[in-house]
Amino acid sequence: MSARPVSRGLLSAASSKHLRSIVPRVAAFHSITPKNDQSNSEPVTHFGFQTVKASLKATKVAEVFSSVASSYDTMNDVMSFGIHRLWKDHFVRSLNPGRRPGGQPMSILDVAGGTGDIAFRMLDHSEKVNGDRETTVLCTDINADMLREGEKRAIQGGYDSNRISFCVENAETLESIPDNSIDLYTISFGIRNVTSIPKALKSAHRVLKPGGVFACLEFSKVSPAPLDAIYQQYSFSIIPLMGQLVAGDRDSYQYLVESIKRFPSQSEFARMIKDAGLANVGKGYEELTFGVASIWKGVKPLE
C-alpha cells in the first residue's frame, strides 16, 4: 500500500524519464512488489530498489558479489576514476593501525573485506609507519568467492600468512569471533549490503574490546544539490552501462547504485552507530569528495 508511492518517489528523485527508458526492469519490479508484500507476513527488506524477503537478501547479495568478484577492483577503478584508492588510503592512514612504542600489537578485524583491499593497507601501514610486524588482520566476508580473490592476492603480494587470515563470516553474527577481542573493526563499502545493519553494529560492539574502534567507509549522500544531481545522473545512467561493458554484468551494477541510494544519510547512520552503544567520534562522520563517500568512527566505551 505504502510501498508504491515511496518507490516511485525514489525513482523520480534518482533520475528522469531517461532512467526509466534505460532500466525498464526496475520500474517493472516496482509495480509488482507491493502485492507480494501484502500477501506475505514474512519480514521484508530492500535489495536495491526492490523489496525482497529478509531471508533472501543475503543470497541475492551473494549472487551479485560472486558474479563481480574477479572484476571487482577493475570496476572500482573505472567507476570512481581511481578515487576509491585515495579514500581507502586516507581511511587507513587516519586510523593509524599498528603497535605504538611500549604498546601491544593490534588485532584488526576487516569485515566484508573479501578482496583484502583494506587488510593489505592495514598491514603495510603498520609495518611502514609504525614498524610493526606483529599486528594481525582477520579478513572476513560472507562470500567465499570474494575471499578467494583476497587469498590469491595475499599470496601474490607476499604477505605473511601468520599476520593475515581469511574466514567466511556473516557480519550480523560474527560467530567464530569471541567477545571483547578486537582492537579495530573496519568495514569498507560493505555495510549497506548487510540485511540488518543494527544487528551488524551490535555484533561489532560485541567483538570490540572496551576502547576498541569501529570504523566504516561507505557511500553516502552528496551535497550541494547541483553536484548531487550530476552524481545521480552519473550513477544511474553511466555506472550500469560501464558494468555491462567492462564486467559484462549490468544487473549487479544496477543493484550497486540502487543500494547506494537506499543507504541512510551521514547523520542517520551516525545515530545508528550511537544506538548500538558506540560513542561517535567528533560529529560522527567525515565526508570525502563532497560526501560521495564518508568515514564513520565509533569507540566502544570502557565498562
Place this chain on the structure above:
Amino acid sequence: MNNTLRANLSGPSIRWILSKPIISSSAPSRCSFLAAPRIELRRRYHSYQHPAPAPPFTTAELAILSASLLHVPSHGFSDAALSFGARDAGYLDISVNMLSRGVFDLVHYHLATERLRLSDKIDFRKPENELPECLRNLSIPAKIRVLCMERLKANVPIIHRWQEALAVMSLAGNIPASMSELAKLSDEIWFLAGDESHDTTWYTKRATLSTVYASTELFMTQDNSKDFEATWEFLDRRLNDVKTIGSAVSNIASYLDFTVHAFANVLRSKNAPFF
C-alpha cells in the same frame, strides 16, 4: 554589589544584541519560516543572558587528553603522547581515534583549559579587598599586563615543546579553531580586567590584545633569560606600542577633524555652494 554589576552589563549594549538568539522556539507562528530550524548562535564572548557553553570535549576525551598532557614535556605534542595518555586512562592505543583532530585536539585542550583556569587565578571583577595586596588599585592596562603574564606562565612547563603546538595550529585546517581560541582568550582577559566598553573599542581592544599576546607567546618560545624576564620586557614594549599607536590614531583623528571643519568654515565664509 553583584546585582548592580549585572544590571549595568545587561543594558542594551551591542553585546546584548549579539547575544540574543535569532529566534526563540516559543516565537509566534506568524514568522514560522524563521522558527523552523532553531538557530543557536555560538557564544564568542561573555554573556550574562546565556549559560556558558558545554565544554568542547566529552568525558572520555577529557580522560585521554588530560592524561596525555602529562606526557607532553617528554614526548611533545605528538601521537606518542596521545598513546601514552590513552594507556594511562585505561584505553587502548587505537582509542586515540576518538580524537577526531588528533594532536590538534591536545593543543586545543591545553588552550581551552588554561583559558578557563585564568579566572580561578585572577579575577579583577571581585571586590578590591578580596584581591591579593599586590593586585589592588591597578589601572586597566596594568591589569591586562598581569593577566597576560599569568596566562603566559601557564605555558612554562611545556614551553620547550610549544613550537610544535604552534606548528600544528598553523596547519590550514586548524587555523580557524586556533584563531577562535585566541579571540576567546583576549575576550577573557579584557572581561576579567573589568572592561565594560560598549562601543567599537570593544573590537579594537580585543584585536590589538590578540596580536600582542600571539607575538609575546612566540617570543617566549625562544626566550632563554632567567624567569623569562626578556618575555615580560617584550610584553611591556608591545603594550606600550599599542598605547602609542592608540594615542597616535586619536591624535590623527582629531587633527583631521579639526582640519576638515576649518576648511569647511573657510568655504562657508566665501559663500561656496553646498556649505
